[in-house]
Amino acid sequence: MAFTIDSVAQQVRTFLLEDKGPAGRERVRVYLQDVVSDQAFAQQYLDDAQPQRRVLYEDTDLGFAILGHVFKEARKTQPHDHGVSWAIYGQVAGVTTMDGWDVIEPAEPGGKPGTVKLRDSIELRPGNVRVYNENEIHSPRRDGPAKLIRIEGNPNQNAPGRVWQPV
Template identity: 40%
Template sequence: MERILSDLVSQCRTLLQADSGPEGRRQVAALLSDQLASPDVVAALVPPSTGERDLLYQDPDLGFCILAHNYTGPKSSSPHDHGPSWAIYAQARGETEMTDFELVTPAAEDRPGTVKAVRTYRLCPGDAHVYDEGDLHAPARSGPTSLLRIEGTDMSRVKRLRYEAIA
């Protein structure tokens, strides 16, 4: 685990130091996709003992966080973005049905924004998808799933705005 994680951290750091923008993130997503093809990596980074949100690593310089998630049953989220951050979802086990949304009316502190669905697609094991700042999405999982996520910053410290889907 320690070696596999430290190798992943060092590769992520190299890619994001070279390009912290969308292209660098896409390279990190490609790296995750490649890594998750290995059952040893999946077993090391997302063991069955993983909880719903385990922080594996936070980078002291670049701020990105590597998280492991294990859901033992169905788990869905309403439409959201990651505020000032980007995020990469990388599927390790099971399937996530992801829907992307476009913004209709912006959210405010006291009022949810409204969004409209634009496409739905599946994230299968080995698939990794980048959500840049403001990209609105909602994952739905009908059975057990495991995933790795990398966020650009520690989202547990960021206040999130709410969004409601409209037809």
């Protein structure tokens, strides 16, 4: 099946209209496994010359955006959450290791970082898709180039996430 950004956006809209919560996102996750495995889709929407983050579709009605990410280099990020936003990470190329963290001491929004302890590390390989719900603490890292399709919920809300210190 050939996917286009319009057909993908319409399908995601349908799932989220039926259920805006974690159950709807899980249906998006399962569906996205086929999308990120489609090499023609990747070629069309993830251009090597594009910036690191490109908005492919924005839905102001339901408050989500579909983003194309092309990372050229290895990178490690600090544990963080995105406040009231959720995100679905779909790996297209390369490998992303996602560390998941448990809270030891809470953080203050926009203020003092909290502390966290490593819970698990999962590897996202091409075709793998993972949902991060609101306030879930995570930190992606990669050893080399990677391409992802990522769906962000509530991308326009001005709700800063928090950063966390590992212990």
